[in-house]
Amino acid sequence: MKTIQRSFLILPLILLFVACNQMSNKTQVSADDIKNYLSVIASDSLQGRKPFTVGEARTISYLSNEFKKIGLEPGNNGSYFQDVPMVEITSNVIGGIQISGKANFTLQPNTDFVAGTRQEVDSVELKNSPLVFAGYGIVAPEYNWNDYKDLNVKGKTVIVLVNDPGFKSGDATLFHGDTMTYYGRWTYKYEEAARQGAAGILIVHQTEPASYPWQVVSNSFTGAKLYLQQTDKHMSRCKVEGWITEDAAKKLLSSAGINGDMRTVARDKNFKAIPLNMNVSLTLHNNLKSSVSHNVVALLKGTKRPGEVVIYTAHWDHFGIGEPDSTGDSIYNGAVDNGSGTAALLSVAKAFVQSNNKPQRSILFLAVTGEEQGLLGSEYYATHPLFPLNKTVADLNMDALHDYGETKDLSITGKGQNDLDDYVEAVAKQMGKHTVGDPRPGAGSYYRSDHFNFAKVGVPALDLNIGTESTTHDAAWGKQQQDNYNANRYHRPADNLSAIASYDGMAEVANVMYTIGWKLANETTFPGWKNGSEFKAIRDKEMEK
Ligand SMILES: [Zn+2]
Structure with missing residues (x-):
């Protein structure tokens, strides 16, 4: 009985061994x-x-x-x-973000926003940089999508949404539906804003499309950040890269008369970037180590x-x-x-x-x-x-x-x-x-x-x-x-x-x-x-x- 059982076990093992050997060269x-x-x-x-x-x-x-x-x-x-x-960069926010123009208020670091820079310099400053709501901040020719169309953002600061228009749109053919494309990643948003020549970029944090809570964003901005050294010392990147909370974003957008679900607004095929008629000022001091x-x-x-x-x-x-x-x-x-x-x-x-x-x-x-x-x-x-x-x-x-x-x-x-x-x-x-x-x-x-x-x-x-x-x-x-x-x-x-x-x-x-x-x-x-x-x-x- 034992031998029979054993041969039943051994035969498939031999077959498996032979099959594996054929697959992977012995x-x-x-x-x-x-x-x-x-x-x-x-x-x-x-x-x-x-x-x-x-x-x-x-x-x-x-x-x-x-x-x-x-x-x-x-x-x-x-x-x-x-x-x-x-290069290790530790950016310290001096004060907060000063908003001026149509509305005047201050956004507080960590509670309302986080910000840093990749530019390898002692300090960077946004001084009365005009704010623009640029929807999802995406240029994707294969999806016939361009949030920066006819828009000059030189010297300006863009506010963009995380993820891409497909997410929770109920339309599987819009981008990749609920599956995030690279256009939805925060790294892409920073890269595209830099390509467009923006001075600053603030990504609106929303827990569901980001897939993590605000705490994760704010933790990742405490202390030093490592980047690859670049020959241009990252001067081609935006001066300021950061995130704002959904509440802070709502405050900014509603001051400019944009109410309701911002994702619905930005997902519209006819969406055009909206100047907010407000300016942003912010100073960062950096510690650098190579x-x-x-x-x-x-x-x-x-x-x-x-x-x-x-x-x-x-x-x-x-x-x-x-x-x-x-x-x-x-x-x-x-x-x-x-x-x-x-x-x-x-x-x-x-x-x-x-x-x-x-x-x-x-x-x-x-x-x-x-x-x-x-x-x-x-x-x-x-x-x-x-x-x-x-x-x-x-x-x-x-x-x-x-x-x-x-x-x-x-x-x-x-x-x-x-x-x-x-x-x-x-x-x-x-x-x-x-x-x-x-x-x-x-x-x-x-x-x-x-x-x-x-x-x-x-x-x-x-x-x-x-x-x-x-x-x-x-x-x-x-x-x-x-x-x-x-x-x-x-x-x-x-x-x-x-x-x-x-x-x-x-x-x-x-x-x-x-x-x-x-x-x-x-x-x-x-x-x-x-x-x-x-x-x-x-x-x-x-x-x-
Ligand atoms: Zn890990």
Whole structure:
């Protein structure tokens, strides 16, 4: 009886083994490798892996040594490191925002607004800068939308809404309906206002379309902010970038006779920007500090087309050491965020090297810095790439891989953006799994990790995680684990190795990414963006070069 049972068990295992071998060239990423790497990456000795600290020095030294041990070449002209020059800016608001003109009042910092600057100068000032309500602040030719049409905002300060016109419009064909496009992200609003030459920009905070409360905005404006150093010292950016509360915005808009739901007003196809006949004055004093952090980069050279590259990314950085929590723990070990992805990156690299075959295209393993401070390391790479962008096949990103074991579903962040979804779909099918989109499409998750900086320069980028349908627990369980992580461990000292329940889900994601990487590395074609993606035009232009 026992033998029969055992052979019933063994047969499917053999079949699975054969199937896996066919898919991934004789090797697999092992959960044990991930566990072993993670036990170092998330240990207290790396001090929470904060850029510019002892923790950075130890982390990048560990990662480069491991890449070397695995047998990979240095990825940057003989070095495993890519310097990432950053500037730390602490902006102090002097007084508040003075409103003058049609109405006269003062807006208070933190209660009514937050403001900062990227301009690397000692102080910036808005002096009687005319206020304009510019709707959503979007210029999107593919959606036939231009909030800045016939508008000259030189020297002016624009007030714009967060998210895009599609969100909660009830019209799935307006932008992407409730799914946020990049035009909805606050980073885009700042960039577009700068392109238009505005002196200042204030984004109206509304909890639902922003997907987080005012507290999150105001917290993110306390203390120093890190940016990449720019040759123009960010002088092409607006002098002042900030947010105002919905109440403050209502006060400003109603003084100018705009009442009712501001989203409805701005969503109108015939909307035209509205001068508010009020001026804004504000002074910021800055403290500046320059520092250099590092991406870690390792290369597996392709046998047939070494000039073409598939890139794997994971951010190595986290928050370092902070205030002790209720248990007395003050080290932000970031075991899940993003020790998991970094350990998976090393494990995928190891599996590639240990395979009997060699990939035809090159594979670059890139552990980036400064994700937690605004995706800085990946932004630096994407704007200073080591391979031409039109030879860069794809970016495969792993960030905060869930630790509750295998699932029947695989979650594609921003599903529907590009052809890499189809690669996941095919592998998922072979594994008897299915794919799902991210759980909160309105929150714009696709724009919130390192893959996004590749998308921004046109490189098809994929961010993958396990889903919620556990293979071992009931339907509600996986979601509970995610909610529990978000409430109690995410960006807290409690994101510890000891809390990790299982490495199997991490290995599952790593193996799917590994299989996709092989396929991409041995193809001669380039995956593209789906029609309707805001990144398609950028890639198409790049590939013509
Ligand atoms: Zn994080």
